[in-house]
Amino acid sequence: MNSWYKRTSMQTKFFLRYIVLLVIVLCFFLVYINWIVIIPLKDDMEDEKRMLAVSINNQIDDYMIAQNQLSQRILSNKQVFNILAAGHISTTTEEGLRHSRILKDSMFQAIGPTMNIRDMIIYDVQGSRIAAFLGFNDTPDSLNSELKERLDSRMVHETSYVLHRENNGIVTFNRAIVDQNGSVYGYLTIQLDQARLNSPTGNVADGFALIFDEHYQLIAGMPSEEYDDSQLSQQLQQQSERNGMYVNKAGDYITYVQSEMTGWSTFVVTPRDSVLGPVNSVIRLSILIISGLLLVLFVYIYFSTKNLLLPIRKLRNQISRIQYNNLNVQVNHHTHNNELISLHEAFQDLLLRLQQSIEREKAAVHEEAKARNSALQAQIAPHFIHNVLYLISIAAQEQNYKAVTEMCKHLSENLRYIVSNATHHVSLTEELQYTRHYLSLVHAHYEDDLEWEIIADESADSIQIPRLTIQPFVENCIEHAFSKADPPWRIRIEYKLFNGLWAIEISDNGSGIAPEKIQSIMDNIHRGNTSDIGLQPDQQWGNMGIVNTVHRLQLMYRNRLFFNIFNHPGHEKGVTVLIIASLTDDFY
Structure with a gap:
């Protein structure tokens, strides 16, 4: 074998070495899939079945608690x-x-x-x-x-x-x-x-659930045709522990939980395919991907090693002569000694020229971003001033001169905040203080109908954001979210910092937003994020405020920013705006 290896071509030697490395990598990949994906997935499925049995057991306990309270009312x-x-x-x-x-x-x-x-x-x-x-x-x-x-x-x-x-x-x-x-x-x-009693047992998507009393008599639930309740009760009597899980001869997973309150036992039977189905799907998919990957890599390695051994001299001459205005330079067939060193020197020279080009491009992009940021901020500020002056005019008409005085003071502070260093970023603490002034102005008009709360700690001083970032979302709550909702209206702004991420939640208890409008807002933001960010007025909910404010944040944080807007789940009314950004570059 040693003699044959020495007589083989360089292409064959490269090919064999790459194959050995590929096999080692694939072995590690299989181990990774098994320990990181398959085993945790199986454990999660088993935990889910245990939690289902506990949930059914708790529902029965709650029903018994209600009957105990009912009997207490009779005894009283x-x-x-x-x-x-x-x-x-x-x-x-x-x-x-x-x-x-x-x-x-x-x-x-x-x-x-x-x-x-x-x-x-x-x-x-x-x-x-x-x-x-x-x-x-x-x-x-x-x-x-x-x-x-x-x-x-x-x-x-x-x-x-x-x-x-x-x-x-x-x-x-x-x-x-x-x-x-x-x-x-x-x-x-x-x-x-x-x-x-049967209602909790009917919530089992795969399999069925039964409830036995302390004498192992069936209380609730209906077994499938393959099982007999007497057979399951015998299996339950054989268990030494009150709670647990085991696999029967058919491979089905049996989960049982005994209530301390009633002494009844909840028995959940889950078919084997329901528990191991996702695991088997991952295994089959992994085998399919690995097989396809092996085939592709075999072909790729073969042609890569073949092309790698083409005359390097042609590539070196092409790199050494390439210029910005001469990209289609012809290859020089003139030969040189020590071509690998010449190729390295030519490649380093190319990297130097590319570095200079990149630096110039970065400087141009930075200046463009500053210009766009100033334009977006200028677009929002007049809109805010118009709304505040309208509030002051209403207070003046009502002859509430004290409120007019206070609002003018707040407006003076806000105008000073807007016009001072308009192109510079500010700390989150300053932005929240500005928002407090704004909410004080609005509260002077709505009085007890409006309740607001801002929660932040001292770490907000270290967070930098563009000016007028929080106020547009708050303004949308006042002008749109509460238009069809009964007072009192509530606005809550909460800031958190954890693990290098800072987050702002802006919530209200208004009438919510139609799902199609939320999708329209997110589509406009996505289009602005995937192409050049420009001034795109949003004629949907909140006018231009939401989309343009998010674009200003994207100019600053780029791919380190996450934004979402959603209606509150369940019967809770209102909308939450969520902004998360990373202080480091490894956000995604």
């Missing part, structure tokens, strides 16, 4: 104790009917307008039914003897309750009606709504 009603103390009276008598009506009224007041149970029954101390809120046909006339014994054993605990599953499948919440002295007056049974 003195009329219930008075009627139970009088003993059982037949409902065929006038007194018995009156007692039944009073008990039903008490149950109605305790349950309230939201009926989240099936029925509620009150038994006397002997376990005979006295009153039922709805009174279904399957409502028992007497309390189950076994259940009564369990309740009597817990009567010393005022907050004790017993969950019981009837023969007809109805699950009940039971507790003894006990006074402060521990005397038993009767028993309260709340028949739970089966639909409420």
Whole structure:
């Protein structure tokens, strides 16, 4: 092999060396994919299933807490104790009917307008039914003897309750009606709504969820055709821990969580493909990418090594003679000794000329950016002055001279801030102080209808931004966000600094922005970011303020800036403007 290697061409030697290096790199890549992508992805999927089981378990606990509170309202009603103390009276008598009506009224007041149970029954101390809120046909006339014994054993605990599953499948919440002295007056049974119990188990996208009681009887949920609830209950009894996950013979993932409050166990069965599907997809995609990469690199290495050995002298002569006005220079076939050193010297000379050209280009771009920044700032300032003068005129018409005086002082400070060194950047602290003046001017007009808050610490002194960066967003809140919203109107400005990034959040509780308008604003910003940044008036929400202000920040931070605008999620009203910038060059 050594003799054959010596006789091979230089192209073959280069090719073999590159192949060995490529194999080593691909091996490291496979290890990286396995440890950094595949294993964490599998762990995340398993954690998600555990969290799902815990979530279902917590929903059932919340439902039981609600029933406990409902029973407490019954036990706190003195009329219930008075009627139970009088003993059982037949409902065929006038007194018995009156007692039944009073008990039903008490149950109605305790349950309230939201009926989240099936029925509620009150038994006397002997376990005979006295009153039922709805009174279904399957409502028992007497309390189950076994259940009564369990309740009597817990009567010393005022907050004790017993969950019981009837023969007809109805699950009940039971507790003894006990006074402060521990005397038993009767028993309260709340028949739970089966639909409420089944509701949390229906939120499983892949697989199914079951709930078993402490006797491993099925309480809620419906297993799939491949599983039997008795089989799953046996598997649950074999587990030594209260919470955990295991894989059955079919490869499906079984997650179980036992509630400390009810003693019930939530059983979530997830098919193997649902858990490992994304992992297998990543594995298949990695194999496909590596196979394609190997094929491409084999071809590339072959032709690269072949072209690398072409006569270097032609390339050296071309580099040494190239000029800005002579890019199509012809190759000189004149030969030289030590061509590699000559090629290096020619390449260094080319780099020097390119360096000079780049420096001149950078200086021109810098001057252009300063000019654009001044133009954008000048475009915003007159708009602000017009709005403030309009506010002052309104206060003067209302003969509020003290407010006019204060607003003129604020306006004087703001005008001094605008016109002083207009092309220079300012600290974020100065910009926030300017915004406070502006909000004070606006607050003088809206009075108690407007509430605002600015949160920032001393680190804002080290952040540099263009002038009039925050005020346009605040002005948009006043003029647009609150036009269709009822007062009080709130504006919140919060600054944070962490890990070399600073962020500004500007939030309001207005009527929000239509999604298509948000998309239009972001499209205008994106177009300005991907091409030359110029003065582009925005005729959508907020006029020119948003797009032009973001363009001014882009002139300063370039690709170290992140901007987003979004409506608040859920039922919360309002819009948040988010600006994040990096103090270093490695933002992306």
